[in-house]
Amino acid sequence: MNNDLKEIYEQHRQGLYSLAASLTGCTQQAEDAVHTAFEKLCRCNSQSTNDLMTYVFATVRHSAIDLRRRQRRHSRFASSLFNSHSIPAAKPEADESVLTSERNQILRQAIDELESDDREIVVMKAFGQLTFEAIAGVTDRPVGTVATRYRRALEKLHQRLKDKL
Amino acid sequence: MNPVEDLLQQVSLREPSDDLDRRVMASLQPEATQQLWKRVAFWSHIVTAAACLIIGVVVGQSQSSNNHENLRPISWLDRAPEPAKVLVPNSLVVPADTLEPLNPQTHFTEYRYRRCVACHQYTEPSTVSIDSSAQSDI
Numbered sequence: 001m002n003n004d005l006k007e008i009y010e011q012h013r014q015g016l017y018s019l020a021a022s023l024t025g026c027t028q029q030a031e032d033a034v035h036t037a038f039e040k041l042c043r044c045n046s047q048s049t050n051d052l053m054t055y056v057f058a059t060v061r062h063s064a065i066d067l068r069r070r071q072r073r074h075s076r077f078a079s080s081l082f083n084s085h086s087i088p089a090a091k092p093e094a095d096e097s098v099l100t101s102e103r104n105q106i107l108r109q110a111i112d113e114l115e116s117d118d119r120e121i122v123v124m125k126a127f128g129q130l131t132f133e134a135i136a137g138v139t140d141r142p143v144g145t146v147a148t149r150y151r152r153a154l155e156k157l158h159q160r161l162k163d164k165l
Numbered sequence: 166m167n168p169v170e171d172l173l174q175q176v177s178l179r180e181p182s183d184d185l186d187r188r189v190m191a192s193l194q195p196e197a198t199q200q201l202w203k204r205v206a207f208w209s210h211i212v213t214a215a216a217c218l219i220i221g222v223v224v225g226q227s228q229s230s231n232n233h234e235n236l237r238p239i240s241w242l243d244r245a246p247e248p249a250k251v252l253v254p255n256s257l258v259v260p261a262d263t264l265e266p267l268n269p270q271t272h273f274t275e276y277r278y279r280r281c282v283a284c285h286q287y288t289e290p291s292t293v294s295i296d297s298s299a300q301s302d303i
Contacts, residue, residue, distance in 0.1 A: 017180075030181075031184070034189065038192045104175070104176050122173070
């Protein structure tokens with residue numbers, strides 16, 4: 001099973017990390033969440049799962065939520081930390097236009113400002129390349145709800161970009 | 166594709182650090198070590214069980230041989246204390262096959278219990294009956 005986990009990590013490390021980052025709001029905690037999740041997965045490697053990838057995403061999500069809860073319990077500054085670090089910042093290329101850079105900045109802020117539930121769906125769909133069925137498995141919600149939330153989140157992002165640009 | 170989705174694809178994300186890769190890989194790596202430990206634990210159980218079995222057999226055999234030795238009549242008789250000698254008045258008639266006269270005195274005779282020819286054991290003193298009715302005149 002560890003080989004399967006290794007393969008999934010290599011394929012989805014970006015998506016897993018982005019999901020954890022979107023939930024914890026801190027890059028360090030996101031890494032801790034991913035690491036903790038894989039440690040858990042290795043410990044209970046006897047568990048049989050039909051869809052290992054969904055299971056891995058769900059475990060990372062739970063680890064990130066746990067870390068976020070713990071952080072909130074120990075610190076009152078968790079939310080502000082979340083706002084400042086939510087989605088990793090893009091590194092502007094040398095030839096990237098100012099407009100593109102600004103648009104990306106607005107987009108990141110708009111993603112930050114999404115509701116937590118919507119944001120994780122956007123992150124998993126857009127950055128993790130998961131299907132609605134897989135996201136539904138990870139978040140334990142009906143597929144229809146996931147799809148609706150995703151479309152609604154895209155509309156919000158679209159509206160935000162239209163307003164700003 | 167939705168234009169926003171298209172834009173989302175263009176947003177470059179921060180990569181997870183090499184440190185995370187190392188940590189995750191280290192978590193995934195110990196499978197070999199875990200397997201090794203499982204194998205060591207398995208064989209240690211086997212070795213322990215075998216050792217217990219051998220010790221049990223040796224001890225059992227030793228006890229068995231001791232018991233066997235104890236059951237040997239000659240050895241037991243060799244080590245068994247001599248049965249009490251009895252002093253019987255000469256007026257009584259004693260069973261000659263059970264009691265062996267040792268030291269005849271004027272009025273009493275000292276007897277020793279004889280060994281059984283078949284089983285090499287001494288006759289139980291309680292089973293020896295001395296006929297007191299057949300008194301001889303002193």
